[in-house]
Amino acid sequence: MGCYRMRAVRYHEHGDESVLTFEEDVERPVPTADQVLVRIEAASVNPIDTYLRGGNISPTAGLPHVGGSDMAGVIESVGEDVNTFEPGDRVFATGLGIFSPGTYAEYTVAPADMLAHLPEKVSFRDGAAAAMAFATAWRALITRGELSLGDVSLVHGASGGVGHAAIQVAAQAGSYVIGTAREGDPASLARSLGADAVIDYRTDDLASRLKDAADGRQLDVVLEPHADSHLEADLARLTRGGRVVIIGEESSIKIPSGPAMTAKQADADLRFMSLAASADDQAPILRQVAPRLADGRFTVTVDRVFGLNELPAAHERLMSSGVLGKIIIDPSI
Missing domain, CATH: 3.90.180.10 (Medium-chain alcohol dehydrogenases, catalytic domain)
Structure with missing residues (x-):
């Protein structure tokens, strides 16, 4: 046959x-x-x-x-x-x-x-759109980042695929959420999904802007897809015991000596994450995401x-x- x-x-x-x-x-x-x-x-x-x-x-x-x-x-x-x-x-x-x-x-x-x-209420297009975006965001913020109620979180690329999911995951967890996105439609999308503050990532003084956006508080958890560009500012604003979860495939990451020493003294963590190495986690996360898509708590x-x-x-x-x-x-x- x-x-x-x-x-x-x-x-x-x-x-x-x-x-x-x-x-x-x-x-x-x-x-x-x-x-x-x-x-x-x-x-x-x-x-x-x-x-x-x-x-x-x-x-x-x-x-x-x-x-x-x-x-x-x-x-x-x-x-x-x-x-x-x-x-x-x-x-x-x-x-x-x-x-x-x-x-x-x-x-x-x-x-x-x-x-x-x-779920029947979720379209196939929405299901496909949600899969990696929410699996990555959930694993980065909740599993690896240990995000808790009241934490201050930072989501870089807040209007992109993973970023727009991460804003929602962080907001649902009860975090004060800061996102980075271009002004205009990207920033508006991030705000509509639950970001409490949005910063244009093209700013010359990201660390200072982060301080203002958080009302002087420091960052507990950072979702970082572009560590080569943002890591210095992340570490400068990270709290004692804070976590920077690095995703993506950056070929090289240089940790500036000053912020690195500050992070070390504060017992802060750089945590790397690969979905390719976490196949066992993904379906259980999607089973948590599915009802939230069905009832509108999560959207794509x-x-x-x-x-x-x-x-x-x-x-x-x-x-x-x-x-x-x-x-x-x-x-x-």
Whole structure:
């Protein structure tokens, strides 16, 4: 019996967005005993997808490779050892595309323990948009950052994919939330999602602005995706025992000697985080996120929607300035 086919976007070599190739006749993956096959209704685009595409991180399956980390869709079939899901279930997931096929396709397979049920009230596009954004924000602020009621938190890139989720996670946790974003629509979005203060990150004196924004208080937890740019200001305003959680794939991070000594004397922590190394955490977090999406406590902002054949433009958009929220891929377009 012949194998089933699907449309997908793959890259056969590492490089810029031009290596992304739309293909209409790709073999559909087959689930193993502990996997499920999902018909993808929506996917989203994340920075880690560009790291994989560029070769900074290598997919374990080698090339050619279907990219994409997030998805929301409907289960088509389940492996013989799967008893937590069944065909027809609505699901969403993140952290795919490294150890399993990615989500820039009409179908993907994923380990059942990486999936969470998607409530009927949540659209597939919103589920895909929320997956990595909220999993990253929650793990960074709550799990790694140990954010508590009354803490002062700082979220850099507050209008972006992870940032706009982190503002909501921090606000829901009862934190006083400061965000950095460009003035105009990005700052307005951050404020609408719960930021108590927003600073334009292009300021020449970020540490002083942070002091003013926090009414003189110091920072308890910082979500830091651009440590090469902001770490000196973060450390200058960090409280005793404060935590800076560093996400992203910065190739090098230089800690200035003065603020580093201040942070050391204050018993402050620099905590690094990788979602690729935390697959076991993601589905449990998404199970916490799902009801909050369903009842409106958490919301997602969609910047643009692209079709599979528009993936190069979607990646280009992701790396441009001014992106508000998440970029979505709809395989039906």
